[in-house]
Amino acid sequence: MNTLRPPVKVALAESVGVLARGDGWAYEPKFDGHRVLVFRDADGVVLQARSGRLVGSAFPDLAAAARRLPEGTVLDGEAVIWTGGRTDFAAVQRRAAATPARAAVLARRLPASYAAFDLLADGGTDLRRAPYERRRARLVELLGPLGPPLQPVPMTTDPELAETWYETLPETGIEGLVMKRLDQPYRGGVRAWRKLRHTDTRDAVVVGHTGARQRPGALVLVLPGDDTPVVSSPLAPGLRTVVGAALAGAIPAGEGTATAVGVGEVTYHRVVPELVVEVGQQTTRHGFVTVLRPKEN
The missing domain is CATH 3.30.470.30 (DNA ligase/mRNA capping enzyme)
Known part of the structure; x- marks a missing residue:
């Protein structure tokens, strides 16, 4: 019909x-x-x-x-x-x-x-x-x-x-x-x-990370209005420790693959989506996503 x-x-x-x-x-x-x-x-x-x-x-x-x-x-x-x-x-x-x-x-x-x-x-x-x-x-x-x-x-x-x-x-x-x-x-x-x-920043949900959970190299995120995971730009050294602490209680969910800008397909460690971070994003859909800070619960 x-x-x-x-x-x-x-x-x-x-x-x-x-x-x-x-x-x-x-x-x-x-x-x-x-x-x-x-x-x-x-x-x-x-x-x-x-x-x-x-x-x-x-x-x-x-x-x-x-x-x-x-x-x-x-x-x-x-x-x-x-x-x-x-x-x-x-x-x-x-x-x-x-x-x-x-x-x-x-x-x-x-x-x-x-x-x-x-x-x-x-x-x-x-x-x-x-x-x-x-x-x-x-x-x-x-x-x-x-x-x-x-x-x-x-x-x-x-x-x-x-x-x-x-x-x-x-x-x-x-x-x-x-x-x-x-x-x-x-x-x-x-x-x-x-x-x-309202702002150039947005909230994003963390669905995974690259590198060790205690000190991740980048985060894999889902942005509002989209369900395709994106890889953030590399985390700043100081932010890796902060994000690693926020991920301490995350539940592992296997491995996945996502596309990183300028790199291509990368393998990442999936986690149950609980952590929310504030990010800055370029206006183009495939622009870099920069993690600014974890959001408080």
């Missing part, structure tokens, strides 16, 4: 330094979660991460909730977890990395919500060429009767309200705004949207 099948390339956003103003702009809070596409068809529900990886087994609670959607629906959004009134990026990455056996336990302890921000297909009809304004209206109409944990993200066309969101929502874990043109189609793999973040 549905013409869209995973993997589907997701739409992306370009970082900007100012709020877009003028007619025809829409503004949404930018949630830091795990990017997930939801496919509901006659056979059930499939969840796809940004990388194309299928993650339904890691989020059984969201997969179960998505069965309430009409057949032929495809959503784009973020899986998020709320703890203490804030979004918890480390917790959602822990969910995303869980084995099927562990996933059910974590789903009860750390239930996920789904912040939907786009509708790619409705009743089997591909809507990606339709303007955002039309997709948004149908998204709200579709999810409104269902309620949590599937919810549309807030949206406004008022730049003053958007600016208020930008100034007041960070205390809830919202890192900024996403700006879209009302007449814009959904362009997978293209940075056609704009994102305005």
Whole structure:
């Protein structure tokens, strides 16, 4: 019935330094979660991460909730977890990395919500060429009767309200705004949207390290909105000791491979994602990621 099948390339956003103003702009809070596409068809529900990886087994609670959607629906959004009134990026990455056996336990302890921000297909009809304004209206109409944990993200066309969101929502874990043109189609793999973040630094979850755990050479990280591990630039000597102490209680999870800028594929030691670090990142997707400091729990 549905013409869209995973993997589907997701739409992306370009970082900007100012709020877009003028007619025809829409503004949404930018949630830091795990990017997930939801496919509901006659056979059930499939969840796809940004990388194309299928993650339904890691989020059984969201997969179960998505069965309430009409057949032929495809959503784009973020899986998020709320703890203490804030979004918890480390917790959602822990969910995303869980084995099927562990996933059910974590789903009860750390239930996920789904912040939907786009509708790619409705009743089997591909809507990606339709303007955002039309997709948004149908998204709200579709999810409104269902309620949590599937919810549309807030949206406004008022730049003053958007600016208020930008100034007041960070205390809830919202890192900024996403700006879209009302007449814009959904362009997978293209940075056609704009994102305005508060700082040039971001939080990242540590999923592994190179070298000894007590004094790692680099960290392997997952950044908000992406599930593809990236290798940081080499840690400064003093930071290696600090990070090594923060990793002291990390649970080993075998070995993996990731791509390091300028080096290629490297083997690293995987750990259960518990540690969050603050990083600086160049605006280009494949730029260096520099670890600044571990974040306090």
